[in-house]
Amino acid sequence: MRPLLKFLHSLGAVGLIGTLAAYMVLLWTAPPPASVEEYTVLRGAIASLSSWLLLPSLGVVLVTGLFAMAAHRPFLDARWAWVKAYMGLPMFEGTLGHIEAQAQRASRILENTPPGEIDPAVLQELMHSEWIALWFVMALAVGNVALAVWRPRLRKRPD
Structure with missing residues (x-):
């Protein structure tokens, strides 16, 4: 069971980071919001x-x-594993609450707006918000991979 979970977890992380990178490439090469059809x-x-x-990779x-x-069981005593678990919360929130929400809002x-009435500034602002969320979630995802590979002890400081 453990090897299967490790494999699926690694595969999901690859999918998540790869999809975030592809998303960034699409935004980087995006046509200007003023060209509505291409956008x-x-x-x-x-x-x-x-x-x-x-979303499937994140799940x-x-x-x-x-x-x-x-x-x-040893993962329950490993602080790095708990740090990874806690980092999953902002990843979930950043992906669903910001990246996905901004993408749906732009869509x-x-x-719903006739092509001549779309304000390119609004779409540009949404893209800016997406960039911030993408970099935030990407940093968390790469940080999680680093923790899994490095596995620091994260011991308590002596009093």
């Missing part, structure tokens, strides 16, 4: 990335990480 195609690609890779990472802690604006 709408970009948003469709981002929605597909999010639905098919980002696999979080669930297998918690199951691995429950299945392997709704594009769907």
